[in-house]
Amino acid sequence: MKSLEQLTRPNIWSLAPYSSARNEYSGKVARVFLDANENPYNAPYNRYPDPLQEELKKAISNIKGVPAGNIFLGNGSDEAIDLPYRCFCRPDIDNVVAIEPTYGMYKVCADINEVEYRPVQLDEQYQMNADKLLVACDDNTKLIWLCSPNNPTGNSLNRDEILRVIEHFEGIVIVDEAYSDFSRQKSLRSELQKYPNLIILNTMSKAWGCAAIRLGMAFASADIIALFNKVKYPYNVNLLTQQKAMEAIANRIDVEKWIGLLLQERTHLMESFAMLPICEKVYPSDANFFLARMTNAQAIYDYLVDKGIIVRNRSRIQLCNNCLRVTIGTRSENSELLGALRQYE
Numbered sequence: 001m002k003s004l005e006q007l008t009r010p011n012i013w014s015l016a017p018y019s020s021a022r023n024e025y026s027g028k029v030a031r032v033f034l035d036a037n038e039n040p041y042n043a044p045y046n047r048y049p050d051p052l053q054e055e056l057k058k059a060i061s062n063i064k065g066v067p068a069g070n071i072f073l074g075n076g077s078d079e080a081i082d083l084p085y086r087c088f089c090r091p092d093i094d095n096v097v098a099i100e101p102t103y104g105m106y107k108v109c110a111d112i113n114e115v116e117y118r119p120v121q122l123d124e125q126y127q128m129n130a131d132k133l134l135v136a137c138d139d140n141t142k143l144i145w146l147c148s149p150n151n152p153t154g155n156s157l158n159r160d161e162i163l164r165v166i167e168h169f170e171g172i173v174i175v176d177e178a179y180s181d182f183s184r185q186k187s188l189r190s191e192l193q194k195y196p197n198l199i200i201l202n203t204m205s206k207a208w209g210c211a212a213i214r215l216g217m218a219f220a221s222a223d224i225i226a227l228f229n230k231v232k233y234p235y236n237v238n239l240l241t242q243q244k245a246m247e248a249i250a251n252r253i254d255v256e257k258w259i260g261l262l263l264q265e266r267t268h269l270m271e272s273f274a275m276l277p278i279c280e281k282v283y284p285s286d287a288n289f290f291l292a293r294m295t296n297a298q299a300i301y302d303y304l305v306d307k308g309i310i311v312r313n314r315s316r317i318q319l320c321n322n323c324l325r326v327t328i329g330t331r332s333e334n335s336e337l338l339g340a341l342r343q344y345e
Ligand SMILES: *Cc1c(COP(=O)(O)O)cnc(C)c1O
Pocket: 075, 076, 077, 078, 079, 103, 147, 151, 176, 178, 202, 203, 204, 205, 206, 211, 215, 216
């Protein structure tokens, strides 16, 4: 790996970050707070929230087995996807490499930040080849984007290939594990100590059932976390989100229950799809959705919309010709979908 200083944009490396009142005095023992121009009325919403979300990070640290100092929390994973561009990629000079197909936000953020995006096609089984990714890199490649289990394909990437990329790439490898709670594959979080160029993304939007509160996580070296903290908005995770996330963690027995139910439903729905005459192939899934190749994805999509059932049409995506992406719902939602598809002609 190149040094973090070599990888970081010079303006970010030398940035003097905004120092908020809550940064300068973060003790809890004081009684009178007249430092942040807050309104003394309307507690608790009158006070700025903890800019570094220490209490929440401690709770997440316990669950995820990663020290609090190696955790960044953001306004959804979206923030943790945008920050690496802002920290590492010089507009119009640097580039990033990513698997293709994958989650659309990596490219959108590249475009917003004026950074060249180099997609590298997966093979027919939606697996990646480390050498193919590394060959696409040059001296200005700062980031490699991987997603496992991948969206929209649903499969996990081969762990040895991921590790080969991390070991041979000079820059930073980001592995988005948004769906790892649904997978039996081991998370790469256990490898963080070993690889200072690894960033792992998680979210509360999927298995945790909290898409509305917008809480995303990045796990990385303390130095990368410090860079993110320097660049992020000072109060990027609001009080309501921090409170709801604490509640979700306290009730995590529910999350385990949901995951169990959804995995059971996934098996049932995938098997039922495989038997539909209009379904040509069901791709293996490690997530709470799966990809199915249909006889005519667009027509079937339109037919379902007409019945008030919305799936995702991924037909126009590379390697996903005629594919629909189906999220696992409740038993009754899944039955409605199957009932409609059985009547399709
Ligand atoms: C859904 C999803 C996310 C979640 O994004 P949030 O901003 O945390 O809601 C992240 N990565 C992938 C690949 C996803 O599919």
